[in-house]
Amino acid sequence: MAEKIRVGVAGYGTIGTRLADGVALQGDMELVGIADLAPTLSIRALAENGMIGANGVKYNLYLVDGADKSQFDAMGIPVAGTFADLCKSVDIMLDSAPGGVGAKNKENYYDKYGVKAIFQGGEKNSVADVFFHGYANFEKGVGQNYLKLTSCNTTGLIRTVDALDRAFGIEKVAITIIRRVADPGDYHRGLTNALQIDKAPSHQAVDLMTIMPHVNATGILVHTPVTHGHIITVLATAKNGKKITKAEALEVFQKHPRIRVVSIDEGFKGNASLFKYARDLGNRRGDMYEIGLWEDSIVESGNDIMYAINIPQESVTIPETMDAIRASMKMQLTREEGTAATNKYLGIGKFKK
Numbered sequence: 001m002a003e004k005i006r007v008g009v010a011g012y013g014t015i016g017t018r019l020a021d022g023v024a025l026q027g028d029m030e031l032v033g034i035a036d037l038a039p040t041l042s043i044r045a046l047a048e049n050g051m052i053g054a055n056g057v058k059y060n061l062y063l064v065d066g067a068d069k070s071q072f073d074a075m076g077i078p079v080a081g082t083f084a085d086l087c088k089s090v091d092i093m094l095d096s097a098p099g100g101v102g103a104k105n106k107e108n109y110y111d112k113y114g115v116k117a118i119f120q121g122g123e124k125n126s127v128a129d130v131f132f133h134g135y136a137n138f139e140k141g142v143g144q145n146y147l148k149l150t151s152c153n154t155t156g157l158i159r160t161v162d163a164l165d166r167a168f169g170i171e172k173v174a175i176t177i178i179r180r181v182a183d184p185g186d187y188h189r190g191l192t193n194a195l196q197i198d199k200a201p202s203h204q205a206v207d208l209m210t211i212m213p214h215v216n217a218t219g220i221l222v223h224t225p226v227t228h229g230h231i232i233t234v235l236a237t238a239k240n241g242k243k244i245t246k247a248e249a250l251e252v253f254q255k256h257p258r259i260r261v262v263s264i265d266e267g268f269k270g271n272a273s274l275f276k277y278a279r280d281l282g283n284r285r286g287d288m289y290e291i292g293l294w295e296d297s298i299v300e301s302g303n304d305i306m307y308a309i310n311i312p313q314e315s316v317t318i319p320e321t322m323d324a325i326r327a328s329m330k331m332q333l334t335r336e337e338g339t340a341a342t343n344k345y346l347g348i349g350k351f352k353k
């Protein structure tokens with residue numbers, strides 16, 4: 001078998017913990033290590049488990065500049081080396097540090113050590129050569145050194161719009177995002193009894209147009225005081241006034257490995273039902289890689305089609321980040337092969353018969 005691609009994760013927070021798990025599950029990648037600044041609760045939990053993460057893989061911990069090693073030593077948390085050591089040992093780094101840190105890491109480390117990197121949504125687009133989505137523009141990322149993932153909402157939204165676009169040709173979409181305001185466990189922000197509205201157009205609609213420039217997109221975002229997933233409603237218009245029927249749209253969504261079609265009648269009443277279902281499946285951290293799409297939300301509006309999706313914000317970008325590694329490292333050269341390899345290792349779509 002060919003040598004495994006060596007991967008590091010910088011920033012072991014909400015996204016980094018899950019990226020590390022995602023890499024640990026890929027049979028053709030090796031998780032060399034994770035890097036962080038402080039002995040956070042996530043790192044302490046990892047240490048309590050003997051530094052063993054998903055799939056029985058050992059997660060070696062490296063410390064970034066500014067970390068106080070004596071704090072880790074005092075807690076008995078094993079440290080494998082410095083961030084520079086990690087950079088020297090990997091082919092590609094997944095940067096999931098807080099927004100803005102990735103750009104500094106690029107300048108101080110990735111450029112210097114010739115390490116490729118994949119950045120998350122909190123970084124500016126200018127950090128990367130390509131703003132990337134595994135299904136919509138995989139080929140643009142092939143062989144590129146720096147890719148940036150779309151944000152959680154945009155990742156899930158594009159899965160559906162790209163699927164419709166390939167089937168029917170989409171000219172325009174209008175979205176409303178009902179956005180969870182914080183992740184479970186967050187204390188640093190939150191609305192308690194108020195909804196908050198952002199200026200239109202939402203960045204997710206603008207981002208969609210960056211990835212899919214032939215689609216005219218706009219939208220409105222409302223923050224809501226919940227933590228278990230965003231809901232987006234989408235109104236999509238096909239080119240040349242072509243009508244998309246509910247049956248046609250449903251068929252396209254059902255075929256997509258990363259879309260889980262559910263219904264209110266089955267008991268999926270909203271975001272919390274999907275979160276509970278993922279926990280009942282026994283998924284690590286209650287994660288779900290697929291977005292939920294309510295069959296009984298799909299409606300025709302004239303020639304347009306409207307539907308609602310659920311975005312599990314903490315885990316939805318993990319599969320597309322694995323796709324990004326595959327594209328950047330030229331492990332696969334097409335979207336079909338790249339996404340299929342990721343899906344296989346993450347067990348995505350196995351519920352579809």
Ligand SMILES: NC(=O)c1ccc[n+]([C@@H]2O[C@H](COP(=O)([O-])OP(=O)(O)OC[C@H]3O[C@@H](n4cnc5c(N)ncnc54)[C@H](O)[C@@H]3O)[C@@H](O)[C@H]2O)c1
Nearest residue numbers: 011012013014015036037064096097120121122123152313
């Ligand atoms: N939370 C989400 O739902 C979500 C969804 C999609 C994308 N994102 C994006 O992912 C990125 C990370 O977000 P998050 O929610 O995981 O943040 P987080 O705050 O949960 O985790 C960040 C981690 O980085 C560590 N860190 C701090 N300074 C560091 C440094 N200099 N070098 C390395 N690590 C450092 C922190 O200790 C923490 O463990 C952001 O770009 C964010 O926009 C977040």
